[in-house]
Amino acid sequence: MKRTYVFLIVTLLLLPFSAFTISPRLPNLMPMKRIEITRIDTSGQLDTFKAYPDEMLDEIFSIQLDSLLSNWYIRKAYLGDTTIPGDSSQFALQPRNVYSPVTDSLIIERLNAMNTVIDLSFNKTVKNMIILYTQKRRTQVEIMLGLAQYYFPVFEEILDRYQMPLELKYMAVVESALNARAFSPAGACGLWQFVYGTGKMYGLEITSFVDERRDPVKATEAAARYLSDLYAIYKDWHLVIAAYNCGPGNVNKAIARSGGKRDYWTIYYRLPRETRGYVPAFISAAYAMHYHKEHGLSPREPAFNIVCDTIMVTNYLHFEQVANQLNIEIEILRELNPMYRLDVIPATAEKPYPLKLPYDLVIPFIEYEETIFTHNRDKYFPNNKIKNPAKTAYHFVPVDVKGKEKVYYTVKQGDAVGLIAEWFHVRAADIRYWNNLRGNLIRAGQKLLLYVPENKATYYKTFNNLSFDEKQKTIGITPGETKTAKKEEPLDPNYIYYTVRRGDSLWDIAKQFPGITVEYLKKLNNITNTKGLYPGQKLKIRKKS
Numbered sequence: 001m002k003r004t005y006v007f008l009i010v011t012l013l014l015l016p017f018s019a020f021t022i023s024p025r026l027p028n029l030m031p032m033k034r035i036e037i038t039r040i041d042t043s044g045q046l047d048t049f050k051a052y053p054d055e056m057l058d059e060i061f062s063i064q065l066d067s068l069l070s071n072w073y074i075r076k077a078y079l080g081d082t083t084i085p086g087d088s089s090q091f092a093l094q095p096r097n098v099y100s101p102v103t104d105s106l107i108i109e110r111l112n113a114m115n116t117v118i119d120l121s122f123n124k125t126v127k128n129m130i131i132l133y134t135q136k137r138r139t140q141v142e143i144m145l146g147l148a149q150y151y152f153p154v155f156e157e158i159l160d161r162y163q164m165p166l167e168l169k170y171m172a173v174v175e176s177a178l179n180a181r182a183f184s185p186a187g188a189c190g191l192w193q194f195v196y197g198t199g200k201m202y203g204l205e206i207t208s209f210v211d212e213r214r215d216p217v218k219a220t221e222a223a224a225r226y227l228s229d230l231y232a233i234y235k236d237w238h239l240v241i242a243a244y245n246c247g248p249g250n251v252n253k254a255i256a257r258s259g260g261k262r263d264y265w266t267i268y269y270r271l272p273r274e275t276r277g278y279v280p281a282f283i284s285a286a287y288a289m290h291y292h293k294e295h296g297l298s299p300r301e302p303a304f305n306i307v308c309d310t311i312m313v314t315n316y317l318h319f320e321q322v323a324n325q326l327n328i329e330i331e332i333l334r335e336l337n338p339m340y341r342l343d344v345i346p347a348t349a350e351k352p353y354p355l356k357l358p359y360d361l362v363i364p365f366i367e368y369e370e371t372i373f374t375h376n377r378d379k380y381f382p383n384n385k386i387k388n389p390a391k392t393a394y395h396f397v398p399v400d401v402k403g404k405e406k407v408y409y410t411v412k413q414g415d416a417v418g419l420i421a422e423w424f425h426v427r428a429a430d431i432r433y434w435n436n437l438r439g440n441l442i443r444a445g446q447k448l449l450l451y452v453p454e455n456k457a458t459y460y461k462t463f464n465n466l467s468f469d470e471k472q473k474t475i476g477i478t479p480g481e482t483k484t485a486k487k488e489e490p491l492d493p494n495y496i497y498y499t500v501r502r503g504d505s506l507w508d509i510a511k512q513f514p515g516i517t518v519e520y521l522k523k524l525n526n527i528t529n530t531k532g533l534y535p536g537q538k539l540k541i542r543k544k545s
Contacts, residue, residue, distance in 0.1 A: 102295075107122060114167075114287075114290055116165065117237070118167055119238060125277065129280045129283070133285060141292065141297055142298060142300045144177060145299035149299060151172070151191070154216055154217060155172065158217070162225065168224075172223075173285040180214055180216060180338040190214040192222070192223040194219065204218060205218075209340065210339055210346065215338070227240060236262060238263075238265075239251055242279055246278075250275070254270035257270045308356045311365060315349075318381075319334065321375045321376060322365070322372055324375060324376075328357075329505075336356040336358075337356050364507075406450070407450050408450070409450055410446070411442050411445065412444060412468065417442060424450050434450065434451065494544055496541045496542055497538045497539060497541065498513075516542065
């Protein structure tokens, strides 16, 4: 720890610390309106003083909250969607309970009752953030409450081991909305939003295949060490939290430009705009997560089991090998194992890696381990070597298609990948390939790259200005008309049938009937694609006795 501390000061703070010896008289950079801020000191007394913050900064942090709704796992596990056809606005995102506004005095009383080591101030900016969490984004907060049941015990155990305040766990709510795969435009990623340099400095492995910034345990340990080093410098948790967001250099500059003042609220307007909202967002997240019941907020439980266990893998393994053999959707594997960037676990006997699986699939994995590792081995690991990452990655820039011209289509509400493929006479798989899409998730306003014949590029460019009905007419469908549904085979009265429900897999169905296996169901129902089940489908189980 001592060596890390010296390295941090030398590399990050040497230049900015020279500013502490200078107290320049700088003009105010913007008009500042004094307002009263009430904060709770360590003795539990209210301390009212004059300061400046009175801003609406909630739009900065609402973006991270809204990003939850574009996450495949969240949409399926928490919002009950299985088709994922397109725009997230199609979901019923109304909160399940109504809220009742509370008075400022009651909020202050509740903050005081939390008895935290970190000072919990209250002002108009904090209040605006509390409104964001408890009123404007209630559905997202309920989802985070569900995720917190999984993540918070991990955070608390690690923070306690490093003798850090346990309430620092709420920083991950602000950083990533508890989305382990969150990725910022600045290149920060994971629950704790580490940038590349800081992640490497704190020992996180970042390679073409593995990114431990997205591993909940490893990233939390790195965050705890980073926060510990920052506290050794500032001895003030507000400044520590601010420095975690914008870097020690920006905090040191704000201190210097404020005449050496080392109080967050005093240097408030010297900080970057996002950081000005960061401490209020932290306080508000702590309040909302702690007092969620008082605001009618309750955790949203996922639609399928996320209780998992870990298996150490000692050989190369591709997620598709596991998904195909255990009948688990690959996106579930990605969510449980976000640290693997290319769906590949680059494990060896000398360097094993963990694989997290739903608890009920651990025993099947062990039973069929040899079959899983040998399944399509030459496809994924020819000559038992990992393929060139450029050939297997799904993060890439597609090259131009010979004889085709690029056009861009802006997704509208109600659009779906399959529909767009029909309108532009291309394959849905090509759309996913050209646009780095993992599945069929698209959002209104998103621009999709498409390759069309050069002599028809002008024609297809007009599709951005056509209505939904007009685009449907181009493929011969008039308003109100739908394609003829596939005719269902008549049921055989000699068999017992099972009606497929949302989220079912052949593995789930087989477990419900003693003596029935996945292979038996596939053979009996002529199933070749185990991922092709759909709600309402009738499956033969066995002959009637």
